[in-house]
Amino acid sequence: MNKIKKIDFDFIESKTSDKVVIGFHGWQGNKASFKPLVKNSLFENYSWFLMQGPYIVNNNPLTRTWSYEIEPNKWAYEEPKKLIEEFFNNIVFKKFKSKNVYVIGFSLGALVCYEYICSINKPLGGIFPIAGFMRSDNVNINKNQIKTPIVIGHGKSDSIVPIKRSEEAYRNLREQNANVELIKYEAQHNIPISMLTQISLKIENKT
Secondary structure, three states: OOOOOOOEEEEEOOOOOOOEEEEEOOOOEOOOOOHHHHOOOOOOOOEEEEEEOOEEEOOEEEEEEOOOEEEOOEEOOHHHHHHHHHHHHHHHHHHOOHHHEEEEEEOHHHHHHHHOHHHOOOOOOEEEEEOOOOOOOOOOOOHHHOOOOEEEEEEOOOOOOOHHHHHHHHHHHHHOOOOEEEEEEOOOOOOOHHHHHHHHHHHOOOO
16 A cells, blocks of 8 residues: 555635634545534534544545554554544644644444544644443543543444443543543434534633
8 A cells, every 4th residue: 555645624714703613524525524523513613633644445535544454353553543633633733722623423433533643742732532442441541631621422222333332442441541421312323403502602702
């Protein structure tokens, strides 16, 4: 596989807010996956980074993922972690204060939140892993993220990623004294308006 030099993204700048939302899509998504949220009245006033997984799935450039299989059942993690770290250090934190940065990850994008975003050494405004999972039970949250609000959301009827995976993630982070809560909602593998509302309230510091 050719070495990826940087992560692709779309940036949508707000003229009315100093806060930014960064969206990490799920398996076979792309940077258009979160575009409906940009136009949603709950989020339209914020700047957005719409992220695109650096690795192509099934030779289709429109279907992307955040890692690749090095060999059977062994996935690359160091390369994507470096790409994400460079994106935050060289782009995000040069434009925005870290506490004004909010990250939403859906499904596989939630894994990105657990694996990489929680390890960032600056306090963020909030982290929202939705309908996701941890790769293992040894994810370590950076000490500078202990007070960062982490709001996990998961549908009770999710047949793609069982809700127990978010329950496991919640327990793991609680054991590390993270500022984490778990919201269970009546839905399948998606993000209902009720969850979007909760995320919006957190960004506005109303809860």
